[in-house]
Amino acid sequence: MSDRIYRSALSRTIAAAAIATAATVAVAGAATATTTTGNEHLSLINIQTNGSTPLHYSAIATGAFTAGGTAIIDSKAGTGMLRFQGGTIALKIKPGTTKSTGHPGCLLIETAPATYTIAGGTGIYKGITGSGKSKGTATFVGATVNGKCSNNTPADAIQIVTTASGPVSLP
Numbered sequence: 001m002s003d004r005i006y007r008s009a010l011s012r013t014i015a016a017a018a019i020a021t022a023a024t025v026a027v028a029g030a031a032t033a034t035t036t037t038g039n040e041h042l043s044l045i046n047i048q049t050n051g052s053t054p055l056h057y058s059a060i061a062t063g064a065f066t067a068g069g070t071a072i073i074d075s076k077a078g079t080g081m082l083r084f085q086g087g088t089i090a091l092k093i094k095p096g097t098t099k100s101t102g103h104p105g106c107l108l109i110e111t112a113p114a115t116y117t118i119a120g121g122t123g124i125y126k127g128i129t130g131s132g133k134s135k136g137t138a139t140f141v142g143a144t145v146n147g148k149c150s151n152n153t154p155a156d157a158i159q160i161v162t163t164a165s166g167p168v169s170l171p
Helices: 005-031
Strands: 036-048 055-063 067-075 079-084 089-096 100-103 106-123 129-141 157-170
Touching: 036 129, 055 079, 055 100, 106 157
Parallel strands: none
Antiparallel strands: 036 055, 036 157, 055 067, 067 079, 079 089, 089 106, 100 106, 106 129, 129 157
């Protein structure tokens, strides 16, 4: 896979992850009360080196609720799934426009905003609703070939950090 195609796919995934992050926070709150409304905040972290999708994330929710689990984001399908103890939360994700900034030393930083809507939940998250905004930041350290940055070789390292927040309600 060319580095340019890989970065494009990853940019879409970053936006989707940002959305998933916000949804994860919303879900985490649901596990601690019978009726819950409030703002939630989510942090998703991914370390990617092989370009495979969908991307898998560690997810931590804080704010009105606290929970930890995982998230799987499929940027091609515009969906995400948050998994916490007691159930799952499904997301519909709409990526925004990705911005890229090149830096010396084969460093590339991309930021991608997104919006999300909670599409449903299972277990203790059944009936959850909410929506919000997210921002994903991917940092790439590109490969070097003969002392120069290569666009035809997968990156040496990629880190994706996504934060999200928005209101949530769980009956």
